[in-house]
Amino acid sequence: MWGDKISFKKKLVLSFFLFYMLPLILVVSVGFGLITNLLKEQGAEYYRRMFSTTVDRIDNIFISMQEFNITMQKRSWVTSMIYMEDLEKSRFDRVDFTNFAEELRGFSCQDAAIDHLFYFFLVSDQFISTTDRGIVDYQWFTEVSFKNALMQQEDYHKMAAELKKPEYHILAVDNYGRKREGILCCYPVKELRGQSICNLYFFVQINELEQLLDLAMPEENNWFYMEYDGEILLNRTPYTKEELLGFDMEELGRNKTKMTGFTQESEKTGFHYYTLVSEDSVYARAKNMQVILLTLAGVFALAGFFLSYYMAIRNYRPVQNLMKLIKDKVPSEEVNRNEFFWLENAVGTILDGRKNLDIQIEEQRPILISAFLTWLLKENYKPEESKILHTAGMLEIEFGLPVYNCLLCSLKAGNRLNKEIVEILGEYRIHFRTLVYQNDYVVILNYEEEEEAAAFYKSMADMLNEKAEKYFFGVGESCRSIVQLPAVYTQAKQARNFRMVNRECGITFYNEVKKENFYFYPIENEYALRNCLLAGEYEKSVLIFNELLQKNLENEQVSYYQMRNFFHNVELTCLKCTVRLDIAGLIDADVESLDQCNALEEYLSIFYNIFRKLCDYVNAHRDSSSEVMKEALYQFVDENLCNSDLSLNFVANAFSLSDSYVSRLFKEKTGTNFLDYMNRARIEKAKMILLSESQTSIQDIGIRVGYDSDTTFRRIFKKYEGITPTQFRKI
Template identity: 20%
Template structure:
């Protein structure tokens, strides 16, 4: 390989070697830059670590100080403390009892907060200071605290002469004869009487207990300063830190400064509390920086040297490894293309020329394929929808060969079923399976590709008299946006076809799936969705997501119990059209309105309803004078209905005609019955036993039914007809024969003359005797 470099410097090996060596310089330059930035980075990291430590300390101490704020409010609300504010000298026994109670309350507060050393309440009116164990005056408190020899009592006393006192201050105090360091928190207790001086709550905090929560680090010192940069506490070496700390340089809320501390350079990180204004300072020796810098410097030098060594070795290995495929490719191209590599140009130029001639041959083959491109692509899309692709072949090559370009891995399928061809409808018997279908498929393919716009890429093909569209959705769409794009494409296509061609179609929209192998699953979902046309009806856009949710929510059988079937049969047999339609509507609403049943159950229900109608017509025809053989063809048409809506509409038409015939037959039958009853009464009115029961028994009917039927069809009660018939005969006898009233009553069927007189007067308005005289 190196000999080739010497022979011909035009070879790609020379270019690669120079490139690899240039690349090796990049990590060296980067290492130098990183090394120059190391000091700043280490400084920031250590400062950040110190700030985190100081923030933890700040939060810990501030939580204790917030507890003091809450404690001061509780003391102000204490009745014993507030009631003594108005007391003035001299003090009496009751006042001393109050002081005892106040001290007792203060002891309670002290026990609840173990970091509190002592609690005092100073009353200006009576110059009384109450603690947890006794009481004294302000001078006694001054003697106890001993703020310093240079501070007089008057100067100390002026600290508390303000109208409202609120301060933290470092303080020395005596505890069992020992001088202790601590922090004094003083705050006025605001009471209800603004005319009296406010009592002042003084709380002493032990320095050691205040620092209990501060982590201990061997390399650094931690200290606390108040608002005036006075020392409050320190973790160690307090005296040295107090003498050498450059507190005037600690400006701002937080920061990092370098200073000479006891002849050594140190880094000071500090943060300031928002609650108290205290500064929390971390002092770290600068030696730590130098130690880490030397360590990083050694690592950087070692890394550069190791990188150069490994880089040179890897360069040689990969230079040889990368050139081997080109060498093999040159040999193959030389053998197959007829070109020979002479070494006058580099390898890439030779390969470019060889590939150029190969592409020319490929273009000639592509021109031949384009002549049959549509048919081949339709076949390819059909196999893609059915999931019958050869997995051994490269999908990328297959897509490119068939001019199919998918930009994302999100796919769905739209399935179009033609319900009516509209303007494309012809009179030829086989046109809908040939020319019409092809024409509408062509229109659909162009319309949906146009309506897809920039939201998706669409490829269409014919699938068993259906038009199937593979929709490849654009990237960066959410699931909701993908659903909206599919619905928009389906509804706009349906509206366009209906407006311009007047064709009706049902569109099934599948779910969205990943990967091209999910296209076949989308196609199966679309086929399953299209079956729901039986439930939804023609001319609908049906979504797979909706039917999936409906199937998940239903989980039930269809509603058509035996009692409802018997009730429907009864309504039809009695000719009650309104109730038959209402019951049929109830069956439809229950099974298909809110939570439609599944398609298999819907088919079962259709067959069940058709069976009920056939059975009912058979029973009606056996007892009616009508011939219902023609309705057997109606039932056959019911079974051939494509949708539930079509079946319900056809069944309502059959019900209307059957019930009309039954009502006509019933009406004729009742007319014959009324005439027979009239003849029977005319023949038997002289019989004293003639009544409604006798008539019912003669016609094998119940008395109530006979009376009801007669009243409904004549408007006259059956008893009135009997009386009218008898009275008509009585009037003839009264006018033509010289008979007594009793004889007339007996001859016309009245066994009791008083009943005859009463009924005669009721209907004729006079007695039989007066009628006979007239």
């Protein structure tokens, strides 16, 4: 399918893009329509106001002419001239004529649209005009002064006589060679026997009216026309009079021309005004806003695409990393075909494997719990306590109360008392877990109040007192974090070991154990024990060992661990003897048994057995052991050559031998007596220092090689070399 060919990454991009674009399209569509309609209404209202203002201004021109006509009817000189059959300037009063001229000229100057104003007296067939400034006859006026086609018609007199109401005609006028178009406004002034005998005429220029329209609606495609009683007085449309009068304006604006139409009728003049405004004019603002809105929509769409791409990449990256981890689970061609379904299948496979793993974990839960508890007691890196408790919860281990502690005893005691310990713990509000760790039976305690733990310890002590056998328990100092359990375990073990050394049955708390002190095993005692063993003197070796042991036990501040160190050093002394005697494997089994000892009696038994084996071997191989002793004496003297206390008696005491026996063995080894060998060795060493260190004083050199007195050093040096040390340095 087509959808299978699209990668999961592209689907994410499309999903995010559609998720972003659908609301954007909806908002833009609704906003586009609302803003467009609002701006259209505002544009239409703007042109409606402009149209109304323009119509009012045009209407005011004609209203002012009607009012002027009414005013002039009240003038006496006008009334006088109406009934005169012949109008001559000589017959007029100069003042009256002046008033006439000024009033006509003044009114015509009030508005630039009124180009011409005149009276027509039908009785005398004469005109009084602002242009001629006097009285002219009909022929002169219509052919020269105000030349136009309408008044040159033969029936115009009849039309003028039958004028009952204002009439308006479109004329092209030639006024002394000045041609222009306009509207001739005819108003009846006086009637006699049903006929008009005097009319007032105004000539309104079309171009002045068009200028008013241009100010309001300057666009070329905005149409306007003015109609009165079936006569089109002003036409700014591409249609003829007949077409305009035959149109329905609303239908014309809505369907035929796609323009907005406005109409207005004047109550005072009876004019009908019509205008058609193009959609480009009405919607000009709307179109600008539409462009802005579409531009913003495009910008947001582009931003949405990049945002969608970013979100898709960010969400796809974990999927991609997951695919890299499990890509070897399915064939590669399936990955290329449809990574989404491949990932779905791969995850399903992993979940199935996880389900099987959970089953295996459930089966192996006891082993996991034991491993977890063992890990808790080890001195290694521990994560945050919350993570440890989370792991404990997964293994269904009820930890989490504020206080932790450890109860510890030997594995043997734990196996015997496990059931009773668990029964006692069941009586208290204490969470616990038991395990075997480093050959110890350990109970990890978790409780809320120290009083609860104290009651448990008392019950344990009462139970132990009733036992015939001796059991040794240790308890560490309580802590407030599970991370501190390794230290608590160590404290409990030290408390238990202290109890074992003192051979006291019961429970020992770490805070009751006195601080450790170093064990007692000086070097001279080690030499004495070693020499007795090398000499095959069993009773004397046992005596030295017991004295050392008693010395350590008398010191109550020597802990169990320090006693273990003491026993370990005695063990090393015995191993040194095997090296000197050049025997291997004689005491290996006994040495291995020492690691399993937990009681003082066990240590004593094994060491006595080791001493017996070494002494029996020495006595059975006396000759070879003498050579070993000679070598030991020689090495001891060589190691202590610079010691000022070195003497035959010092060596004999170190090896627990007599002076004569040491002297004899030493002479057999070196071929000379002890004193001579010691002095010669010291002088040879002094000679090397004299030659290599010229700044060192003679006295300091003597002290360094083992002589307390400078005089003794000089005397012995001269005895063996024949010269003094100073002379030797100068050679």
